Amino acid sequence: TGWHGSEFWHLLGYLRQHENHGGPVTERVKAYARDERSPHRRLLAQAWQEALDTGLTEETSILQNGSFENGAAVATHWGSWIVSTGSIERTTEISRSGDASLLVNRLERGGPLQIFPVRAGLIAAQAHYYTPPSTTSGTITMSLQLRNSRGERLFSCSSGSRTLADTAGEWAALELFGDVPAEIDGQELVEARLVITVDNAKDAQVYIDDVRVHQFAFQEDTDSTGASEESPDLLLNSGFEAVESHIPDAWSTTAANRENRLVSASSLVAHTGEQSLRFTNDGSAYQMAWQDVSVEGNTVYELTAWVRGDAAAMANLYVEFYSELSRAGYLRGRGIDFDGLSSEWREVKINVQAPAAAAYARVYLRSKGQGDVFFDDVSFRRLVR
Structure with a gap:
């Protein structure tokens, strides 16, 4: 596939550990995510950025009951591949998180498997395992098999084999990162089979936990035909023509932004109609306006806007998902910065996938830097395959 799994997961681990609230490497990743000169590097950076935004948790995993x-x-949703001697069973004796894990007990060869649908695009997989300190034998491998609609294997990749004794007594991880093509030899790829194989471990116990497989929302239906014309705009007053006390109807902002007119409707410029939404930046934190809408879980949405502004300023599209509109109901959020603004209107967009438990989305228009940014003709639509 041309990608290095260790590169993706190792940098992600570094960013989580050392730059949880941002830092120079994080800023470099964001810059690469906007750089169109190197498509390969840009895709990888966008994947890192989404991974940081979503956390790549079980909630965002396309695997079930990981x-x-x-x-x-x-364990629900899991099957077994081979089982020569020994057993595979769910246990509550040891776990990395939660209350349970999967015990592969004294197995000569075999392991757990799960089959799930996939689409074209980047894919990242990770599984954690533990063996007691006394372990001296056995290996473990994670493989991903891509299959057609008849369940025939067209391609497979592997994490590489790990010797259990090398990490005995501590939790370790198997990792994959690759690119799922739309088809191979004219056959469409529709599903994947993940197998965690334990070999020559008839004297060992292996505990498996926190298995995750992720595909990235920024690649979901990114072609121009992805959004159906019948898919309605969920935002109200998305052209900012209706205004009450300089704030467009149906939109909210912070008290400070309202009082200081850092966010306000403006008739200075407009993409269509008579007005746009103006953000005045002073180099401090994001200025923002937002609107809440109802959404469906496990559904991809596209947020689109037309923007223009000063070169020293930056526009940002950001979406948060909630099970209920409260701090306790927050699920996750994702956004992308857009720099290189000018006096010309430019269309920007971001695709986001609602978690299974999502009932609401808070759609943000944001800006930071120095100078003015104008938004107009915003839409938030459900993508229809």
Whole structure:
């Protein structure tokens, strides 16, 4: 696939550990995510950026029951590949997170598997495993098999084999990162089979937990035909023509922005109609306006806007998802910065996937830097395949 799994996961681990609230490497990743000169590097940076925004948790995983919390002796949604001697069963004896894990007990060869749908685009997988300190034998490997609609394997990739004794007594990880093509030899790829294989471990116990597989929302239906003309705009007053006390109707902003007119309707310029939404930046934190809309879980949405502004300023599209509109109901958020602004109007967009539990989205228009930024003709639509 031309990608290095260790590169993706190692840098992600560094950013989480050392730059959880931002830093120079994080800023470089953001810059690469906007740089169109190197498509390969830009895709990788966009994947890192989305991974930081979403956390790549079980909630965002396309794999089901990856923490093995559901089930009895058998973990829900999981099957077994081979089982020569020994057993595979759900256990609450040891876990990396939550209350349960999957125990591969004294197995000569075999392991758990799960089949799930995939689409074309980048894919990242990670599985954690633990063996007792006394472990001396056995290896473990994670493989991803891409299959057609008949369940025939067209391609497979692997994390590489790990010797269990090398990490005995501590949790370790198997990692994959690659690119799923739309088809191979004219056959469409529609599903994947993830297998975690344990070999020559008839004297060992292997605990598996926190298995995740992620595909990235920024690549979902990014072609121009992805959004149906019948898909309605969920935002009200998205052209900012209706205004009450300099703030467009249906839109909210902070008290400071309202009082200081840092966010306000403006008739200075407009993409269409008579007005746009103007952000006045002074180099401090984001200025912002937002609107809440109802959404469906496990659905991809596209946020689009037309922007123009001063070269020293930056526009930002950001979406937060909630199960209920409260701090406790927050699920996740994702946004992208757009720099290189000018006096010419420019269309910008971001695709975001609502988590399964999402009922609401808070759609933000934001800006920072120095100078003015204008937004107009904003839309937030459900993408229809």
